[in-house]
Amino acid sequence: MKREGNPTIRDVSCKANVSVATVSRVLNNQPGFSEKTRRKVLKAIEELGYHPNQVARGLVSRKTRTVGVLFPVVSSMFSAALLQGIEAEANRRDYGVIVCNMGEKGGRFERVVGMLAEKRVDGLLFVSEWLDDRFAERLKALAVPVVLVSTGSPGSPFPYVKADDFQGAFLATRHLLEAGHRRIGMISGPPEDRIAGSPRIEGYRNALRSYGLAPSDRDIAVAGFDFHTGLKAAGELLDRSPDLTAVFAASDEMAAGVLACCYQRGIRVPDDLSVIGYDNLSLAEMTSPPLTTVAQPLERMGQTAMEMLLAVMEGGEQPDSLLLETSVVERFTVRKILK
Amino acid sequence: MKREGNPTIRDVSCKANVSVATVSRVLNNQPGFSEKTRRKVLKAIEELGYHPNQVARGLVSRKTRTVGVLFPVVSSMFSAALLQGIEAEANRRDYGVIVCNMGEKGGRFERVVGMLAEKRVDGLLFVSEWLDDRFAERLKALAVPVVLVSTGSPGSPFPYVKADDFQGAFLATRHLLEAGHRRIGMISGPPEDRIAGSPRIEGYRNALRSYGLAPSDRDIAVAGFDFHTGLKAAGELLDRSPDLTAVFAASDEMAAGVLACCYQRGIRVPDDLSVIGYDNLSLAEMTSPPLTTVAQPLERMGQTAMEMLLAVMEGGEQPDSLLLETSVVERFTVRKILK
DNA sequence: CTGAAAGCGCTTACAG
């Protein structure tokens, strides 16, 4: 007598006096059973507390209803916000999501991709890391749908969803301009970062030009998107260009860094210096004063990316990449300069 | 000719001219093959780029090398820090982790547990939510190892790893006391929260008593651990007890809330009011001034919990629960009062 | 040391 572990489809078929094939049919709602059998089967399932074994299902259907998500680091607020949207959508569609840490420089990429491959995930989300050619090749070789989140470019080998970095930076800078600022500095990410680096610098420069201002490299200090390098860069920038009345930081963490720098130096925000950030993490409302920033719809980006991935997985066609709009959310770090 | 998809053990056995049983043996390093066959097999595996199908393996071995992690919400900085440690340890041991959002009040608990059950995860981590009896029953019925993270109590049905809340609050308050403060308020979580609520309140009270001070309920304002309720509670507390010289907030977010409250009211921190937080999230170093707080070793808690879970899963014995020590990390929000 | 066979829990033609 087999009385341990989970009941199997076999147990159900015995109890309901039908074949396992029939049970499988009602389970999967496939044509081919009478209303009467359906009831018998459902009753047996109910009584046994039967739940189909996805592992067995996966073996024959070649679908695991599981996707993998690759993050450079899962613990950042940025990753966390995306993951929230990703998980929510996956759950809604009855998928499981396996999260993986690639390491900042992708050092664990090969290892986690190997694991995901052996687990036969149905698809992959690759988040926010410059996708180098070796990685792209590896992902293509996997032969599972991949969508890029918060990275990707026109020539990308995979569809992507990201926010418009150029536009976001342009909006941030224009917001400062419209508030009357003319001496505007920037804390940027690395210019060689073709995703979140150079496009935001260009957005900043273009906004300046659109107001007839000449951008100068001296007004840009480069950091690494995090708080500490942002703080340091802020110090350098303010030393170098003490006449700045406003600073655009290309991430909220870096903006918190300039707030900290101002705090240390007794510079009042926004009275003496205005600052605007980028991302709209929860951090942005927790600073003092609360940070004006440009919002990337992170949670929605995560959700949208998952929808897109599901569409490829289930539908098969390659969807178009998506460039989401950003918007500035006003809080209290930007001062309007009166003429 | 079968030339698509991943190569199977069958392909390897053909190419190496041995049986699949033999291939399986060398794969799993089981006794029963000569050095010569081993080489043949390895060569075939290499040439084919073969990787065992974990789904098929899982079906027979009843091991998926996958664990589930239940969070109330994955996007908090708190969850993110834990997840970092959890994922790192899992990856090191070659396990995959599926993250699930239960919803703040556990509304999606049943749904995600069902999914995890169907996927036949080998174990479960339940994070930081009051584990009510219904949930506990459900988890027990799953018959897979479970470890609680950042929750749990002596009578717990599952082993847990958490930080010592009473001690942490005691340390925070004593730190204030030692700095010379005597009028110390608290922003607490809900007293009915028996994990992070009442124990921290008791730690605060006990520290006061140990200095011969009588704790008063008027000096405690209740909030919900998040920034916004913390901000609100801070306002109420300062209205009610304007003579406070220091405030202990039971989370960093709430501490950021009291910083914000002070900022709005022109109260200088730490000159006019000292504040100490709880958690030591990355947020704590990004506030201005940087927040003195008591550190919960979140990443290590995640790692330790995963180690513990793996031990139960692979070893079978029930490990002892772990109560980790906290420590205060000094930054710049506490002023020493000179006699 | 090695292989044939059964079986893990399902789904899916194929017959009837």
Add this chain to the structure above:
DNA sequence: CTGAAAGCGCTTACAG
């Protein structure tokens, strides 16, 4: 409408 059988890709007794 229903069932017997094959098969998904492995592992594991059982023989030899």
